[in-house]
Amino acid sequence: MATLFSFRRCPYAIRARLALAASGAEMELVEVSLKAKPERMLELSPKGTVPVVELDDGTVLEESLDIMLWTLRNKDPHQWLGSNETTLQEMLSVIETNDGDFKHHLDRTKYAVRYEGADPEKHRSEANQFLSELADRLSVNAYLIGPKPVLLDWALLPFIRQFANIDRVRFDATTEPVLQHWLDQGLNSELFQAVMKKGSKWAGR
Numbered sequence: 001m002a003t004l005f006s007f008r009r010c011p012y013a014i015r016a017r018l019a020l021a022a023s024g025a026e027m028e029l030v031e032v033s034l035k036a037k038p039e040r041m042l043e044l045s046p047k048g049t050v051p052v053v054e055l056d057d058g059t060v061l062e063e064s065l066d067i068m069l070w071t072l073r074n075k076d077p078h079q080w081l082g083s084n085e086t087t088l089q090e091m092l093s094v095i096e097t098n099d100g101d102f103k104h105h106l107d108r109t110k111y112a113v114r115y116e117g118a119d120p121e122k123h124r125s126e127a128n129q130f131l132s133e134l135a136d137r138l139s140v141n142a143y144l145i146g147p148k149p150v151l152l153d154w155a156l157l158p159f160i161r162q163f164a165n166i167d168r169v170r171f172d173a174t175t176e177p178v179l180q181h182w183l184d185q186g187l188n189s190e191l192f193q194a195v196m197k198k199g200s201k202w203a204g205r
């Protein structure tokens with residue numbers, strides 16, 4: 001059986017678990033302590049980040065987005081990959097900005113003390129720029145790229161959650177209600193709850 005090395009609260013691991021659960025993939029879940037990573041995981045993926053998947057044939061997937069794409073290309077019952085290549089490329093492009101610029105500003109807002117000279121207010125306002133672009137999308141469609149939640153929504157949700165949780169009152173005061181609604185809908189969804197539940201197959205203990 002394939003194995004997923006995961007960490008419950010890690011946004012990258014959450015997005016991988018969301019896609020694996022949505023596609024119905026069967027895997028053994030290993031909940032990792034980031035302070036004491038399993039040797040097996042480090043042998044498979046020396047860079048030492050979660051999530052990591054080891055497939056039956058020995059293939060190793062060590063990037064969260066690769067895990068999402070791999071499992072959805074096997075089975076995509078809710079059409080998360082979209083109906084055409086243009087839509088997929090647009091989703092991947094926004095995910096790239098999320099994982100790059102937005103995550104950069106998120107980390108420097110949340111953990112400013114870890115980054116010498118980082119001004120959390122400056123980074124918060126840069127992060128808010130991205131959030132307002134997402135809100136613009138949500139003023140056109142109920143979800144980020146159409147009427148249903150797809151790859152783009154689920155890949156971003158754990159990061160927007162992480163940003164909102166820095167200070168939810170402030171998040172609500174400074175972002176568009178349409179984005180807050182999108183976030184809450186995602187967080188309250190059965191799928192999200194299932195992958196975050198302690199002791200569940202997808203959450204680890």
Ligand SMILES: N[C@@H](CCC(=O)N[C@@H](CS)C(=O)NCC(=O)O)C(=O)O
Binds near residue numbers: 011
């Ligand atoms: N690009 C990677 C990033 C994964 C990542 O940075 N995960 C964090 C936890 S959220 C991690 O494992 N950090 C290593 C550590 O804390 O030791 C991915 O998309 O999977």
